[in-house]
Amino acid sequence: MDQATAEERLLAAADTLFYERGVQAVGMDAIRQASGVSLKRAYQLFPSKEQLVEAVLRRRDRAVLAGLEAYTSARATPTARILAVFDYLDDWFRQPDFRGCAFINSYAELGGVSAGVADLVRGHKRAFTAHLAALVAAAGEPPALADQLAILANGAMVTAAITGSPEPARQAADVARRLLAAQGAT
Template identity: 60%
Template sequence: MEHAEAEARLLDAAEALFYERGIQAVGMDQVRAASGVSLKRLYGIFPSKSELVRACLERRDRRWRERLAAFVDGSGADGEARVLAVYDWLYAWFTEPDFRGCAFVNSFGELGAVDAGVAAAVRAHKAAFGAYLAALVADAGAPREMVGPLVLLAEGAMTTAAISGSPEAARQARAGAARLLAVA
């Protein structure tokens, strides 16, 4: 098995296990078993669990933002409707059978205070999401001051959906976002 394949298998297994069970509840041997990669190879690619967690978060960040952008771009919407499409995508994400909240918030809750690398990866993801929303707001001609409240609506919807087990938080956040944009 070549390096790239082993790395992909490790990341696939670790990401699924960490998201389903929590980072601290999953040991490296469980990642090894789920991936089919030897423990020696695992530690050769990721010398520590912290490095594996950061790699999972960085890869998840890219995929999450790509999925969001593809949805918004594919919505056929323009202007403010593109901003609102973010909340439509959140609703679709929240209805996925394996939705367990925001992996970044979950990771920060588990390790943010003790692992600076994890905290940095989470902050980078949240900053990139804020920048994406800021670009949509600018393209819509809405005031920059709208970005913070729109981000908070999205973040609150993520947390509420995870805790409640209902995707309706996305619809409520979308309604709030529409009201904010209407008064802008």
């Protein structure tokens, strides 16, 4: 198996297992077994579990932000693009394997002991907020609205994971509509 294939298999297996069970509950042997990559090869590619966690988060960051961009850009108006963020969350929360935000979960598990994980999580959340800021700017809304929407979205992620319900996405969308209406956008 070539290096690229082995790396992709390890990242995919680790991403799935970390998301399902939590980072600390998953050992390298479980990742080896799920990926079909030998433990020796796994440690050649990722000398520590922390490096693997960071690589998984970088991979997930790219996928989430690209998915969000595609989802929101498909809407016709700037205001609809803002509200599409909450439709995106609703679709995600309805997935049978939804276990909350991998970034929030990773920060809860490792943020206090891994500066690398904490930095990656903060970077992802900054990028998420920057996406919202671009949508807010395109709609001609005040910049502070992006931070408010980010708080709503992140709160919905946590609440949906805890309750096991997709409803927080709709509730957050309702609040977002009210915030936009207060600005005169809807």
